[in-house]
Structure formats: structure tokens, C-alpha cells
Amino acid sequence: MPIDPSAALDAPPSVTPISWQESDVLLYHLALGAGADPTDVRQLAYATERGEEVLPTFAVVAPTLRATSPPAVSFPGVDVDLSTILHASQRVELHRPIPRDGKAEVSTGVAALYDKGSAAIIVVDSEAVGSDGEPLWTSSMRMYSRGEGGFGGDRGPDGPPAPPDRAPDHILETTILPQQALLYRLLGDRNPLHSDPEVASAAGFPRPILHGLCTYGAVCRAVVDRVLDGRSSAVRSLEARFAGVVFPGETLRTAVWVASDRILFTTQVLDRDGAPALSGGEIVVAAHEATA
The missing domain is CATH 3.10.129.10 (Hotdog Thioesterase)
Structure with a gap:
């Protein structure tokens, strides 16, 4: 087993x-x-x-x-x-x-x-x-x-809470560079799914996909720049779920809600009619660092 x-x-x-x-x-x-x-x-x-x-x-x-x-x-x-x-x-x-x-x-x-x-x-x-x-x-x-379930364990906690039922405080757009996956793989993730068109095709994708952690980092940078005025040292924690794939060259749309020391966000892909990319996003910052 x-x-x-x-x-x-x-x-x-x-x-x-x-x-x-x-x-x-x-x-x-x-x-x-x-x-x-x-x-x-x-x-x-x-x-x-x-x-x-x-x-x-x-x-x-x-x-x-x-x-x-x-x-x-x-x-x-x-x-x-x-x-x-x-x-x-x-x-x-x-x-x-x-x-x-x-x-x-x-x-x-x-x-x-x-x-x-x-x-x-x-x-x-x-x-x-x-x-x-x-x-x-x-x-x-x-x-x-x-295929690895069925061992009789706990099903685990529920998913993240939904974003607030109001208009977001910020809408951020982030363009993913066409070569971004090729750069990101040099940081240690050499999975060919992100670089080899044949491997991507065998996995059911039309072309190599972006690393989820690259999306995670790119959205973090966008939020830090827009909401925290570039002060990355203000971040205490960051969490997000990977809700769908992103392809190099696409543009991301991130909706951001600011509430005291918490910044909530979701990210979609503009190029594919708002296909989900990240959900349940939450950044916790030092007290009084976030600005709506």
C-alpha cells in the first residue's frame, strides 16, 4: 500500500x-x-x-x-x-x-x-x-x-470560507509572461508538465501549465504592491487553494477584500472567461498594516 x-x-x-x-x-x-x-x-x-x-x-x-x-x-x-x-x-x-x-x-x-x-x-x-x-x-x-484513499482515515476539515458578500476593495490584474514557467522551473521544480509540450499533451493539457506556486507567488506580489504599498515584511501568513490551472501568457484577475488585519482574495483567469485559479486566499498582516 x-x-x-x-x-x-x-x-x-x-x-x-x-x-x-x-x-x-x-x-x-x-x-x-x-x-x-x-x-x-x-x-x-x-x-x-x-x-x-x-x-x-x-x-x-x-x-x-x-x-x-x-x-x-x-x-x-x-x-x-x-x-x-x-x-x-x-x-x-x-x-x-x-x-x-x-x-x-x-x-x-x-x-x-x-x-x-x-x-x-x-x-x-x-x-x-x-x-x-x-x-x-x-x-x-x-x-x-x-486513487490513494480508502484507508479509513478522517475526511479532514471543511474548505475555506467564502469571500465577503460585497464588492471587493481592489481588483488587480497580473499578466503572466510567456516564458514564466521556464524561469520558475530553475528554482527547483523540474516537473516536465511545466516545460514539455508532449508531457502536457499526454496529461490532457493543450500546452505546458504554470506552476501553481508561481501563481501563488505572483498574486502575493500583486497584493503586497497594491494593498501593502510594497511592504512584504508586513505579511505574517499567506494561504490559498489551487482551484484551476494557469497557462503562461494569460492574465489573472484578483479580487481583494480588506478586513482589519486580514486580506481575503480569489483569482480568476481573464483569458478563459473567469476560470478559477486560486480560491480561499487569505493574507494575515501585522496590525494596522492593511489599507482598504
Whole structure:
């Protein structure tokens, strides 16, 4: 059986040392579309040494920066085929701003397993501790594995709450560059679904799709710039569900609602009549940082 709940949940986390440099952060920002306008001072703050900002979503790529093979879903008690996996949701909690150069130890393990009958939800948590011994970030990834349910586990919590029943405070448009998936794969996710037209066709797509985490980061940057005036250090946590695919070259429309220290959002694809991309989006910020 590919999933053994007892073995997966009882296993100690794996601990991996990681490091990153300013050039890694700059590449990450470029892979999210920063620098599309090379005369925009705010974009240059992300894309050149003149800035100090590090988007909080960098935490999701820092552990895999130098990977050159397609990712594998393999943990004690969990060994499933990558082709059965859909990235369901992602959450990042920042304990302090991420530096542009740094070292950390990342502890990773299966935190929960949910049984959806025909599928399993695998929750993998990672905690990063800086070289000074203090926590940097915690990330939580939910993966939907087709055909791996039926092991008799809990079905898991309900989905995220619906957005407020009122007009959004902001509407943001984000254009995904045609080459954006090719840039993003250099950060460590070499899944050919994002680069090889034949692999994408075999999976039922007309062309390679964008990494869900690239959409996640690009929308984070758009919200930080528009709602937080570029202050990425104000973000305490960010969570979203992946509701549909995005193709490089498309334009995203993000509806944003601001409520005290919470920013709620949903993202759709303009090019395909509002097809869903992200749902249940929530950014928690430091008190009094959000502006409607």
C-alpha cells in the first residue's frame, strides 16, 4: 500500500540544511514576473540589488533551490506516483522577515493524512530555523493524491470560507509572461508538465501549465504592491487553494477584500472567461498594516 498512515505520522521529520544568496532571491522575483517593466522603481526593488524586499512566498522554494530532478512524493509511509498528485493548497507563516542571504535547517514531515474515499490528502509541514537558532518560517502543503484513499482515515476539515458578500476593495490584474514557467522551473521544480509540450499533451493539457506556486507567488506580489504599498515584511501568513490551472501568457484577475488585519482574495483567469485559479486566499498582516 503506497500510504501507511501509522508509519507516515509516527516518523520523525527529516532535517536538511539549506542556504540561499541574494541572486537566488532575485531569480525568484524575476520568475514571478518582476522586472517586466525595467523602468519601474518598485519592480527594480525586487529584481536588482537596490532593494531589500524578499517576498514571503520565497519560503516555498528555498528548500529546493538546487534540485535538478522532477520532484518526488516520498516520505516514510508515503510513496505515491507524482502523476496522481495535485497540489491542493499552500500556507506559509513568517516568524520574521526572510533575509536576502541566509542559512537554515528545515525539518519536514507528514503532519496529517485525510481520507476522501477516492483520494487522499497528504499534508506536509516544513519548519525552517535560521543559523541563529531562531524560527524563520513554517510552511504547510496539502497534496491531493488520486486513487490513494480508502484507508479509513478522517475526511479532514471543511474548505475555506467564502469571500465577503460585497464588492471587493481592489481588483488587480497580473499578466503572466510567456516564458514564466521556464524561469520558475530553475528554482527547483523540474516537473516536465511545466516545460514539455508532449508531457502536457499526454496529461490532457493543450500546452505546458504554470506552476501553481508561481501563481501563488505572483498574486502575493500583486497584493503586497497594491494593498501593502510594497511592504512584504508586513505579511505574517499567506494561504490559498489551487482551484484551476494557469497557462503562461494569460492574465489573472484578483479580487481583494480588506478586513482589519486580514486580506481575503480569489483569482480568476481573464483569458478563459473567469476560470478559477486560486480560491480561499487569505493574507494575515501585522496590525494596522492593511489599507482598504
